Amino acid sequence: MAQKLKPSNFIRSLYITSRNYCEYKSIYERDEAGRQPRKVHGKEYPEWRRPWAQRDGEWTSKLSIFVEKSPNMNVLNAMQKIPNLSFKDIKQWWGEMKQIQEIENQKFLPERVAALGSNLGACHFFVYRQAAVRLKGKKEWIIGDILSVKLPDSYKEGYFVEAIDCSNFHHNGIRYEGVQNLTGLKHLKWLSLRNNKYVDVWCLDRIAGQNGETLEFLNLVGCKLCVGCVFALARMSALKFLVISDPGDNIELQAALSMLEQERPNLLISAPNDDDENEAINKVEK
Numbered sequence: 001m002a003q004k005l006k007p008s009n010f011i012r013s014l015y016i017t018s019r020n021y022c023e024y025k026s027i028y029e030r031d032e033a034g035r036q037p038r039k040v041h042g043k044e045y046p047e048w049r050r051p052w053a054q055r056d057g058e059w060t061s062k063l064s065i066f067v068e069k070s071p072n073m074n075v076l077n078a079m080q081k082i083p084n085l086s087f088k089d090i091k092q093w094w095g096e097m098k099q100i101q102e103i104e105n106q107k108f109l110p111e112r113v114a115a116l117g118s119n120l121g122a123c124h125f126f127v128y129r130q131a132a133v134r135l136k137g138k139k140e141w142i143i144g145d146i147l148s149v150k151l152p153d154s155y156k157e158g159y160f161v162e163a164i165d166c167s168n169f170h171h172n173g174i175r176y177e178g179v180q181n182l183t184g185l186k187h188l189k190w191l192s193l194r195n196n197k198y199v200d201v202w203c204l205d206r207i208a209g210q211n212g213e214t215l216e217f218l219n220l221v222g223c224k225l226c227v228g229c230v231f232a233l234a235r236m237s238a239l240k241f242l243v244i245s246d247p248g249d250n251i252e253l254q255a256a257l258s259m260l261e262q263e264r265p266n267l268l269i270s271a272p273n274d275d276d277e278n279e280a281i282n283k284v285e286k
Contacts, residue, residue, distance in 0.1 A: 078093070119161045119185060128149075134190070162189055179207060180210075193220055204220075227252050241268050
């Protein structure tokens with residue numbers, strides 16, 4: 001038996017309500033307005049439930065406006081190590097900070113793509129990080145630094161990225177966050193990730209999803225390969241030439257590559273030495 005709904009209930013079920021939980025005031029504006037009493041079910045918090053720094057008669061530093069919540073556990077851990085701080089700890093901390101900085105610098109910026117477009121934005125990202133880019137219909141590679149290479153700072157027609165060489169990508173290679181900058185490159189056919197130590201199965205899976213329908217050549221010499229990487233390579237439907245390092249005694253990787261060759265007879269997999277690698281790359285470029 002069909003359930004009968006009242007008109008008011010039926011309209012209410014179709015009516016979408018939304019709530020805004022964001023506060024648009026900065027911490028300085030909130031500090032000038034003063035701390036507002038917190039209420040639960042229409043009643044203010046009792047005194048014993050307030051943090052000690054918010055109770056009447058307690059002293060609060062002016063610097064507290066920069067700390068909205070409790071300090072990070074990593075900060076507390078570092079403060080506890082100050083009496084026994086060593087040069088090794090400082091070096092480790094500095095390395096972690098540099099790693100965090102590099103991850104942030106490689107993140108995909110929608111603002112850059114909105115201003116330059118996907119192709120020209122990729123040129124800015126890769127060229128200014130010591131990689132080389134070749135455009136469609138061109139034989140010259142765009143390579144240099146921010147001082148020697150002058151790229152347009154606004155959208156311009158004719159920039160269609162066809163090949164990217166990340167062999168000399170700064171700071172030991174591109175990371176997972178930087179791979180997203182390949183998004184929207186509909187003409188990308190050639191990609192070299194040679195000796196990029198951060199390239200793993202997650203990076204290859206993202207490349208397969210973004211550029212698997214156009215990418216024809218991929219150089220993974222010096223990268224960390226596993227069976228999961230082979231599954232990601234199998235998703236690249238347009239891939240014709242694959243250059244990898246010798247899998248050695250890794251039987252599982254050898255078996256996965258053999259199955260990939262059987263499934264994709266048009267795919268050529270090569271594991272040459274340095275001289276043979278350069279010859280193979282030159283043949284593909286020609």
